[in-house]
Amino acid sequence: MPDLLLPTTPIVRPDKDRFLNEENPFEAMMARFDRAAELLDLEPGIYKVLRNPEKQIIVSIPVMMDSGEVEVFTGIRVLYNTSRGPAKGGIRFDLNVSLDEVKALAAWMTWKCAVVNIPFGGSKGGVICDPLKMSIGELERVTRRYTAAIIATLGPDSDVPAPDVNTNERVMAWLMDTYSMHVGHTVNAVTTGKPVAMGGSLGRREATGRGCMMVTKEALAHLGMPVKGTTIAVQGFGNVGSIAAQLLQAEGCKVVAVSDRTGGVVNRKGIDVDHAIAWIKEHKTLEGYTAGEAISNEDILLLDVDVLLPAAMENVITTKNAAKIRAKIICEGANGPTTAGAESILEDKGIFVIPDILANAGGVTVSYFEWVQNRGGYYWTEQLVNDRLNEIMVNSFAEVLKLSKEHKVNMRTAAYMLAISRVATVHRLRGIYA
Ligand code: NAD
Numbered sequence: 558m559p560d561l562l563l564p565t566t567p568i569v570r571p572d573k574d575r576f577l578n579e580e581n582p583f584e585a586m587m588a589r590f591d592r593a594a595e596l597l598d599l600e601p602g603i604y605k606v607l608r609n610p611e612k613q614i615i616v617s618i619p620v621m622m623d624s625g626e627v628e629v630f631t632g633i634r635v636l637y638n639t640s641r642g643p644a645k646g647g648i649r650f651d652l653n654v655s656l657d658e659v660k661a662l663a664a665w666m667t668w669k670c671a672v673v674n675i676p677f678g679g680s681k682g683g684v685i686c687d688p689l690k691m692s693i694g695e696l697e698r699v700t701r702r703y704t705a706a707i708i709a710t711l712g713p714d715s716d717v718p719a720p721d722v723n724t725n726e727r728v729m730a731w732l733m734d735t736y737s738m739h740v741g742h743t744v745n746a747v748t749t750g751k752p753v754a755m756g757g758s759l760g761r762r763e764a765t766g767r768g769c770m771m772v773t774k775e776a777l778a779h780l781g782m783p784v785k786g787t788t789i790a791v792q793g794f795g796n797v798g799s800i801a802a803q804l805l806q807a808e809g810c811k812v813v814a815v816s817d818r819t820g821g822v823v824n825r826k827g828i829d830v831d832h833a834i835a836w837i838k839e840h841k842t843l844e845g846y847t848a849g850e851a852i853s854n855e856d857i858l859l860l861d862v863d864v865l866l867p868a869a870m871e872n873v874i875t876t877k878n879a880a881k882i883r884a885k886i887i888c889e890g891a892n893g894p895t896t897a898g899a900e901s902i903l904e905d906k907g908i909f910v911i912p913d914i915l916a917n918a919g920g921v922t923v924s925y926f927e928w929v930q931n932r933g934g935y936y937w938t939e940q941l942v943n944d945r946l947n948e949i950m951v952n953s954f955a956e957v958l959k960l961s962k963e964h965k966v967n968m969r970t971a972a973y974m975l976a977i978s979r980v981a982t983v984h985r986l987r988g989i990y991a
Contacts, residue, residue, distance in 0.1 A: 582661035582871060588897035593973035596964060603981045610660050612636040616706035618684065620698045632703040634682035636716055637663035640983045643714055644680030645670055645921060647721025654683035665892060668976035669914040673953045675925040680716050688723045700728050704735040711736055713746035713932065719924050720750040730755060746931035749924035758927035760942035766800025767943065768919015771950040772911050773805060773864055773888045779958060780909060785809035788862040792816050792854060793869025794843060797890040797917065801866055802830045816857045817843045823860065824849025858882060867894035874899045882908065889913040904967050912969035914976065915957055922949050
């Protein structure tokens with residue numbers, strides 16, 4: 558266990574205007590960080606260190622477009638903290654990428670890796686672009702030039718990317734190839750989330766949804782609720798949402814509502830998740846799916862269910878709708894679905910929230926397994942991957958729950974306290990260089 562008996566020097570007072578911008582992800586992260594730091598009585602020096610990203614890189618990426626014209630994109634990579642090991646974090650291609658967002662996501666990765674106690678720091682990256690309007694060739698050139706531009710910090714011992722919004726296994730294969738060409742030999746441990754054929758891990762694709770299923774079962778057990786017949790609503794039916802729904806259904810839960818960006822369906826008798834997944838495979842979205850009554854993405858959050866699983870995007874549970882949420886448990890499959898302002902409303906209502914940095918940590922945990930397998934050159938069976946994932950998710954849930962009871966705080970604050978204390982302990986042991 559990390560050292561939670563911290564010095565009693567008062568911390569630097571947190572900023573006062575944290576909630577001015579409910580939707581700014583860096584502020585949302587910092588609001589939670591400040592609360593946990595105050596409770597931990599974190600010493601001012603370490604507080605200042607942990608509040609600032611280690612390195613922020615902004616690069617211009619010139620790319621020859623198919624039209625023959627040169628376009629210049631902006632790429633960002635933030636290494637938030639590497640005290641516990643190489644930085645770990647995804648790369649997203651999106652028009653909404655901003656430095657504030659990347660900084661917040663990099664900090665989240667730092668805390669997430671620390672909560673599940675894997676030996677990584679946190680990072681995140683992105684390129685401001687609209688991948689839906691780009692050809693495969695253009696995407697490949699953006700990926701390769703972005704990789705080359707940040708190559709000085711990339712590497713299995715320094716910074717290990719993974720797929721995120723609008724990037725996938727294919728993009729990771731290009732990144733791995735570009736890095737390998739630069740260093741002169743194949744380095745598959747430079748990234749995770751690769752195709753299995755080139756060193757990806759079995760079970761990685763399902764890992765985040767599987768982790769959500771595992772911690773949801775732990776929460777049900779903690780609250781004395783049976784798994785069988787538990788009703789579940791899932792917002793977002795992509796990688797995380799669909800797999801979590803499928804695995805929870807296999808455990809005996811009843812998935813009563815699912816949605817994606819086109820809207821959703823609700824059916825009190827239960828939705829056949831395998832059937833919905835097959836529909837998506839054929840039609841790409843849930844549009845036209847009639848296994849229940851139509852429901853909007855706003856209303857799916859307000860259903861009277863046992864478990865709500867937001868697995869789409871940030872800031873969907875806010876001060877505007879939190880009071881109307883009726884679920885007993887919220888399992889945050891997405892990153893940052895609940896704003897800091899909404900949190901106290903959920904707490905007052907007695908809703909048990911499994912926070913994102915714990916609930917969706919299954920993905921980075923199996924990414925860690927992938928990195929270990931690449932470095933060892935010895936590959937595990939899917940069963941071994943799943944068993945080891947279960948051990949980490951169940952133990953991490955128990956550690957966070959124990960801390961939340963000891964300090965009489967909610968699961969999110971407890972998760973931040975555990976993560977921050979683990980990172981702070983390493984800073985104390987390492988000291989300040991030079
Ligand atoms: P995905 O692209 O596979 O799926 C996203 C789903 O959300 C799709 O069904 C999409 O239609 C839906 N969606 C998009 N906008 C929506 C809207 N406005 N309302 C409702 N639904 C909407 O992405 P994913 O990998 O499943 O990631 C989902 C969330 O989980 C993201 O927040 C991501 O950061 C987080 N996450 C993913 C992983 C992972 O391993 N994939 C790991 C940790 C966290």
